[in-house]
Amino acid sequence: MHLHRAKYVPKGGPDxxxxxxxxxxxxxxxxxxxxxxxxxxxxxxxxxxxxxxxESRSFGxxxxxxxxxxxxxxxxxxxxxxxxxxxxxxxxxxxLLLKGGxxxxxxxxxxxxxxxxxxxxxxxxxxxxxxxxxxxKVLADVGLVxxxxxxxxxxxxxxxxxxxxxxxxxxxxxxxxxxxVSYRDNRSFCMADIPGIIEGAAEGRGLGLRFLRHIERNAVxxxxxxxxxxxxxxxxxxxxxxxEKYNPELLTKARLLAVTKxxxxxxxxxxxxxxxxxxxxPVVAISxxxxxxxxxxxxxxxxxxxxxQNQVIEISHAPIDVKQIERAEEDSExxxxxxxxxxxxxxxxxxxxxxxxxxxx
Numbered sequence: 425m426h427l428h429r430a431k432y433v434p435k436g437g438p439d440x441x442x443x444x445x446x447x448x449x450x451x452x453x454x455x456x457x458x459x460x461x462x463x464x465x466x467x468x469x470x471x472x473x474x475x476x477x478x479e480s481r482s483f484g485x486x487x488x489x490x491x492x493x494x495x496x497x498x499x500x501x502x503x504x505x506x507x508x509x510x511x512x513x514x515x516x517x518x519x520l521l522l523k524g525g526x527x528x529x530x531x532x533x534x535x536x537x538x539x540x541x542x543x544x545x546x547x548x549x550x551x552x553x554x555x556x557x558x559x560x561k562v563l564a565d566v567g568l569v570x571x572x573x574x575x576x577x578x579x580x581x582x583x584x585x586x587x588x589x590x591x592x593x594x595x596x597x598x599x600x601x602x603x604x605v606s607y608r609d610n611r612s613f614c615m616a617d618i619p620g621i622i623e624g625a626a627e628g629r630g631l632g633l634r635f636l637r638h639i640e641r642n643a644v645x646x647x648x649x650x651x652x653x654x655x656x657x658x659x660x661x662x663x664x665x666x667x668e669k670y671n672p673e674l675l676t677k678a679r680l681l682a683v684t685k686x687x688x689x690x691x692x693x694x695x696x697x698x699x700x701x702x703x704x705x706p707v708v709a710i711s712x713x714x715x716x717x718x719x720x721x722x723x724x725x726x727x728x729x730x731x732x733q734n735q736v737i738e739i740s741h742a743p744i745d746v747k748q749i750e751r752a753e754e755d756s757e758x759x760x761x762x763x764x765x766x767x768x769x770x771x772x773x774x775x776x777x778x779x780x781x782x783x784x785x
Contacts (some may be wrong), residue, residue, distance in 0.1 A: 425438075425440045425530070425542075425544060425545040426438070426440040426441075426478070426479040426530070427439070428454070428479070428480070430458060432699065435660045436711075437491065437535065437540065437541065438530075438531040438534070438541065439480055439481050439530075439532050440481070440484050440530030440531040440545055441477035441478050441479070441480070441481045441484065441531075441532070442477045442484065442527050442530050442657075443474050443475065443477045443484040443530075443548045443742045444475045444484035444487060444528030445487060445524045445525065445526050445527050445548075446471060446472070446473055446474045446487040446525040446527075446548070446551055447471025447472050447473075447474075447489045447490055447524045447550075448471060448490070448504050448521075448522065449469060449471055449489075449520075450490070450491045450492065450511075450519065450520055450523050451492050451494055451498070451500065451512050451518065451519045452491050452492065452493055452494070452518045453493075453494060453496045453498070453513065453514055453518075454493040454495060454496070454513070455495075455496055455514050456513040457494065457495040458495055459495065459560065460495070460498070460560050461480075461556065464712045469490055470490065470688045471487055471488060471489060471490040471524060471574070472487040472490075473551070474486055474524065474525070474548060475487075476765055477528075477530045477545070481532050482529065483525055485699055486524075486626075487524050489524075491518075492521075494504050494558065495560055496511055496512060496513055496514060496515060497513065497560055497585050497721060498511065498512045498558055498561075498758030499558070499560075499713050500512075500519075500521065500556055500578075501556065501557040501558075501744050501747065502554075502556065502557075503557050503748065504555055504557030505748045506557075506743045506744040507743050508743060509556065511685040512724055513648050514732075515550070517528055521556070522552050522553070522554055524551075525548055525549030525550060525551055525552065525646065526549050527547040527548045527625060528545055528546035528547065528548040528549075529545075531540070531543065531544060531545045534546075534744060535573075537565050539683060546676070549576050550587070550657060552655075558745065559744075561640055561641045562785070564602060564638075564642050565613040565614045565643050565725075566605075566614070566616065566642060566644045566646055566725055567614065567616045567638065567642030567644070568580065568618055568646050569618060569621065569639065569645050569647050569648065569663055569667070570621070570649060571599065571659065572623065573650075574648040574649060574650055574684060575584040575648055575685055575712055576617050576618070577601065577617055577655045578684075578712035578713070579648070579682070579710070580596060580601075580615055580617045581712070582712045582745045583603070583605045583615065583718060583722070584603025584615060585603065595699060600617060601616070602614060602616050602617075603615050603616075603617070605722065605725075607726055611756060617643060618638055618639060621666055624678070634751035635729060639667065639674060640671060640674065640710070642677065643678065643729060644677065644678045644679075644725060644728045644729060645658055645667075645679050645680070646679075646682055646721075647663055647664075647682070648681075648684050648724065649682075649683060649684065650685040651683050651685050651686050651688065651689050651690075651691060652689065654682065657697060659700070660766045662702055670712050674703070676762065678728045678731070679698070679707060680707075680708070680724055680725065681700075681703060681705055681707045681708075682707075682709075682710050682714070682717075683696070683699070683707065683709045684710055685711060685712075685713075686709045686710060686711040686714075687711040687714040687716065690709065690711075691712045691784065696708070696709055697705065701781065703772050706724055707722060708721050715742045735753070761767055
């Protein structure tokens with residue numbers, strides 16, 4: 425609010441300018457980023473306020489926008505109720521996450537024949553605050569789905585230049601691994617090694633809940649069950665059930681089944697055909713050690729990727745359980761590392777708890 429005053433203009437009337445708008449919060453996709461690590465310790469992101477209007481109908485300065493660079497594949501959820509807000513898919517794509525408030529109108533706008541000296545102005549809109557959760561879902565053409573020790577990392581290391589950790593204990597793969605698989609005529613596709621899923625992963629057991637979201641991004645799901653399993657169909661159905669619990673739309677994706685570790689016991693063609701008729705999806709027997717069926721598997725994957733319905737990935741992202749995430753964070757803070765002294769000899773030690781993680785006796 426301002427009234428014009430000059431030496432020869434004692435009653436110049438109102439001339440208060442408008443206030444500037446507040447800054448926006450904008451998410452921008454950046455293909456050079458692969459993780460959200462740069463935001464780990466930046467819990468609060470704020471744009472600047474708009475400037476005040478001045479005399480002589482001078483407009484206030486606009487607030488500086490805050491642009492947050494995120495990797496492609498970032499999904500945004502509401503931090504209070506877990507609802508899906510938006511996602512950033514492409515490089516350079518900008519999403520207006522929070523809009524800056526409009527600046528108030530100066531008293532110059534409120535002058536009239538009956539109110540020639542308005543001594544008030546419109547206040548600007550208040551700033552908006554919002555709690556959000558950012559999750560990164562890896563972008564890959566093919567996702568490997570299976571129980572721990574199903575041979576997923578071995579396959580990825582054979583068909584691509586990726587070097588995932590490979591060992592004979594559960595949960596060797598703790599983070600998703602990506603590999604580029606070369607195909608005929610200089611063509612290629614991206615394959616993702618997802619950490620092993622166990623029964624009950626959709627309820628938070630094991631590592632599955634943290635990484636089931638990455639499967640939403642894959643165009644083709646390659647289920648992997650070792651030939652040494654007691655019941656291949658049963659294990660496949662368990663994996664399929666966990667995906668359905670997490671997000672029913674995952675069942676609409678193209679599916680393939682690879683029977684792994686066939687260097688130990690190679691199934692006959694009749695067994696493969698019978699298995700294919702039972703589960704109603706293509707089946708192939710492979711071995712990452714001997715190379716059995718690898719070329720056939722590549723042909724099957726490329727055939728699925730070439731289909732038009734698999735080239736456009738549209739997934740309705742399932743809401744997340746905010747309370748479950750908060751409990752997981754609290755549990756991780758409460759956990760204290762246990763020191764194990766290997767040079768001590770204690771006959772009362774119970775080493776059974778270390779079985780299955782490389783300490784088998």
